[in-house]
Structure formats: C-alpha cells, structure tokens
Amino acid sequence: MTNANSINLNGAITPWLANEGPENDIVVSSRIRLARNISGFPFFMKATAQDKKAIRGLVFQAAKELFPKDSYYFIDLDKAETTDRLYLLERQLVSRELTEAEGARSCLIDSKERFCVMVNEEDHLRIHGSISGFRPLEIWNTINETDDLLESKLPFVFHEKLGYLTACPTNVGTGLRVSVMLHLPGLVITKEIDKMFRALQKCGLTVRGLYGEGSQALGDFYQISNQTTLGRMEEELIQKVSDFIPQIIEYERRARTYLSEDKQAATQDRCARALGILKNARTIGSVETLHHLSNIRLGIHLGILDEPDIAVVNNLLINSQPAHLQKYLQKDSEQSEELSSQERDIERAKFLRKTLET
C-alpha cells in the first residue's frame, strides 16, 4: 500500500502511548533509531534524484521480499498529501525533516507500528520504533531484528574500524540513538527543569521536545537521548542513557509529592481547571490542548482527578493534533475538504467535549 489515506490506524492509539511498561506515569515511551546507508550510493546530501529513486526502489523490493503482504505500509511521502504527511509526523513515525525534504522519500511502516523505516531522510535508511514505558532494551530487540532482516537484503555501508558510516559524523559507529520520552510537569511547575537539563547536557545527553530535533517542549514532554554513537556497543549506549533515567524519575516524583502535599490547593486547582476548560471550550488550539492534557495527566497520576481514564488522555494527546483531527473529521463526514485553522479549533473543542463527556 502506498497511500497514507488508506492507513488503517485512524483513531487508534500508537504503541508508544499504550501506557504500559515500567514507570509509565513518568516515562511515556522508549525509542530506538538506527542510521543505515546502502553501498554504492552517495550520502543523502550528494545523492541525485536518480540515486534517491534507486534507493527507494531497493528498500521497496527488500520489504516485499521480507514481510508478509498485509503486515506493512510503504508510503511515498513525496506523493502524499500534506495532511497525511503531518499525520505520520504526529504519530512520530516520520521526522519533520522527512516530511519537508525534496525528492523521492518514503517510509515503510509495520502495520502494528512496532517499527518504521524512513527512506531518504538524513541517511538512506532510518530504522526506528517506540514502545510505551521505560523499556529501551525491548524496543532495541525489535529494531535490531528489523535491522538484521533488512541487512540480509541490502548492503549497508560498514567500516571495519568505525562501524556503520552515516551522513552526519555524530551517528557514525552504531548509528544508534536511544531516546526516552518523559512527562515532567512536576519539574516544569517547580521551575527545576532548566537546571536538570543543563546537568544532563554536561553528561553528554541531548534534551529535545515532543517532535525531536529542534522542536520545542510541548505539554511538558521531553526526550532525553545520547549525543554521539561512536566507539560504543549498542547495549552500552542504551545503558548509558538508561542510567540517568531513574534519577530524573526520582526528581520528578519528589516535585510531584511537593506539589500534591505542600501546594495542594494550587495543584488541585491547576488539574481540575485543565479538565474544566477542555470539557467546556468551544474553540481551542492544539498547543493549548496539549498544555491542559499535561495537567490532566498529572492530576490523574496524583490521584487528584477521578476521571478521565488515562487511556482517554492518551487518545486525546494523539487525536487532538491537527492532522489526526482532520483525518478523523474526513472519515466521520466523508468530506474531503481541508478545514481552516479556525474551523479546526472549533472541531477540536467539539471532539474534546464529546470524548470527555462519555
């Protein structure tokens, strides 16, 4: 299948929002990404339009040989509509770079979204996947398997001493990036977040927002990941990042305890108002929605809010985003027209009220 419109994921929760796995009140998800390039082609920056098409062709063919017919999607982003590209971005299946790049570019998505391969992003292949909770080794196993399968069909550029070669030197070696997405409203509200981030950066870790590189922190969600990959084994890299997480979790828990005990009224107020606003707004943007959902998520985990269920919050986190909402409405009304931003804000408010009232 090569049409994002036909992706049968509409309305479903992505695996990284399944709210399973250890520490999932704070660790939203664990993510692994591998960078790979195919021998015989220049790196992305120097690749011609022909090269890119040829690379895509090779990956397409490999997927066809490796995976059962209905177990994956192969989507050409250069042919996809804007809404569909954004839809994939919102699900964190593709990067902003891939949605905005020029020329032949695609993604191969496991139909259960356990893994995804971006084709012609910064590297020829970016094999990645996320899983909910703090369990990076589990998702590493999935990605490692996928990598092995693909390598059985595609000749990846590998240097005996350096390891896998990549477009950007920071990825040379394993080509691995491990990211842990954390929900840190406690540290944000108590204004300890910047201090925490400066400390992590000194330790060689990168802190990014919800949508990766360069993206701003939204709804108190942050991704912590390694900066470089050279000279280390995969498991070692995963361990290095993982080692910092319990400490961050501990600080966040302390902040939450402080908020629920020493700032009880203000914290109850913050969470209850967030729910009140989402249940009553008649027009609302996606960034404001995310902000309130973050406070509702905090309220649920602090036992301040009896409802909604965390699954409802996760549903809204993913489905209140612009492209998800657009696709939901198109599906619902069988209309294909793109909504204006104002219309979408009204529809988002309707969707929120409807979902939260049930």
Add this chain to the structure above:
Amino acid sequence: MTNANSINLNGAITPWLANEGPENDIVVSSRIRLARNISGFPFFMKATAQDKKAIRGLVFQAAKELFPKDSYYFIDLDKAETTDRLYLLERQLVSRELTEAEGARSCLIDSKERFCVMVNEEDHLRIHGSISGFRPLEIWNTINETDDLLESKLPFVFHEKLGYLTACPTNVGTGLRVSVMLHLPGLVITKEIDKMFRALQKCGLTVRGLYGEGSQALGDFYQISNQTTLGRMEEELIQKVSDFIPQIIEYERRARTYLSEDKQAATQDRCARALGILKNARTIGSVETLHHLSNIRLGIHLGILDEPDIAVVNNLLINSQPAHLQKYLQKDSEQSEELSSQERDIERAKFLRKTLET
C-alpha cells in the same frame, strides 16, 4: 439592633440584584443618593468627636420615632467588626469612606434594604437606595419619602437660594446623585468602552466602578452618574442622566449582536469556559470570580448558556465576595475565626462548585 452580625440578610439577594425592572440584561440597577446636614453642627470635616456622637444620637432617635421597631437596623460602624463593615460595603449599603472613617459613624438600614442612611459620612446624612433595572424614578420616590420623613424630625441645613448645603460644593442644591449601574461586557470586549466614557464625561457625567468613587471597574460593571447637582430640580437631574442611558444600551446591544454573530465561536468559547472554570476551580479569588460571572451573565443573555439561571449568577455575584463568603461560612460551621485569604479562595471555589452543580 446595633450589631451587623445579627443582620438577617445573609445569603439573600439585595434588591438591586433582583433582576427585575426594565432593560435588566444591561441595566443592573438604578440608585439615588441625597446629601443632608443637620443645622447647628459643623460640616463633617470640622465636626468634633462630640458633634459626631450628637448627630448619631439625633438620627438614632429620629429613626426610633419614625419606623416600626423591627423594620430597620441601626448599626454603629465604629463598633462593628471588619468583616461586618465589608459585608455592608459589598451589599452597597455603605461607602468605602464610611467603613474607613474615624469616630462615631452608623448606618440606618431598612430591613428590606429599600433604603439606607449613612450617618457621618462626608455629610451628616446620606440617604440612598438602589433598585434593580432601569427605573430611577421609582427609587427616587422611595428615597424622597424617606427624606421627607427624616426632615420631619431633623432640621436640615437649607439655603433659600442655593438649596440644601453640603460638605462638598458639587452636592449643593438638591444634594442628589443619580447613578445607573450598567453591565457592559460587549463594549469592553469590543474595546469601545473608553471612547464611550470620554463622550459621557464631556456631557457632565461621571463613570465609576462597582463600588463607587475611585473604585476600579470590576466584572465589566460601571456606574454612570451626574457630576453636580446645583441649579436643577431633582426630577430634572434624574432625567438628565436617564436621557443618556438608552443610547448606551443601544451601543451595548449592538456590540453584543456583533459578538454573537460575527465572533460566534470566540464568544461561545469565552462564556462556556467561564462557566467551566467556576465549576472546576479549587481555589479562586473574588476578582477573577467576578470576571467569569460577567462572561456567564453575558452568555445567558446571548442565549449561549442554558444554565445557570440568572438568579444563580446574581447570588454568586453578591455571595462570592470576601465578607459575604466569610459570614456564610461562619453561619454554616458556627466557627467564628477569620479565614486567611488562601483559605477563603479555597472555600470560594467550593461554594461556587456547590452552587453551580445544583
């Protein structure tokens, strides 16, 4: 009765919030105040402590002779507790000046709050009263009657040419001030309010906030009144102020129509969120409460909100104020301790939720 604590008005709506009378979606209330001084005593600024006591004694005696025993309260503000003084201020029975002044000062309040007489405010007597809706002549009749009754017992200072003499020259003549309290959220939201006020000031009218002289506009409530009283008959003064009101009402209605038709989503959102916040907040100040109540009031009159009833909004307008809330809680729990501002904000949120949920 001389103790504000015993005032049996707790929780009841003041007559000026009864939501009756013409144009009451915009004209909250009409108010008349007369300034009177007793012969043989210096004006307030030069009056000694003895003078003030004597004046109070005379009014006390007159009231006793004029009104049935249980039909009025006579409260000495210099002996009242802070909460009780603020309670009377919030009901607009006394002015901030009277609550803060030195020496013997009192108020005589009709038990149905149809009229009130402040003793030893800027003048020896300030006879005033409010009624809901746009009907200044109706409340004028009440105040005029009360004035006649008091004058039958007290020798008011009267100058053949100038009329009634008063402490401040702006009140000389009739000593009458007519005020109309308007709820003007439409003009505030559309930012036309300042232009309107400048025009009114050029016409010799004064614009003040909810609590009179020097008080800031709160919750989009404004009082329009005459600046001077000299050289005109009472009815003429009342007519002069009244003549401007239909025009203001017309502008406010136009602004409301614009908001509900041309800014439909934003206006629905504003009103619905206001209700959502008051139904969900766990701590909230009185000024923020007033702001949301103003938007809810607008929403009801625009047909945007089906609930609450306007009577509930009026109940909250008066009873969510600090001293009213304090007295309500004391009554409820038989506790007499003064709450801190933080405690009161939590109790206010509880009171709002309880009242709006039923």
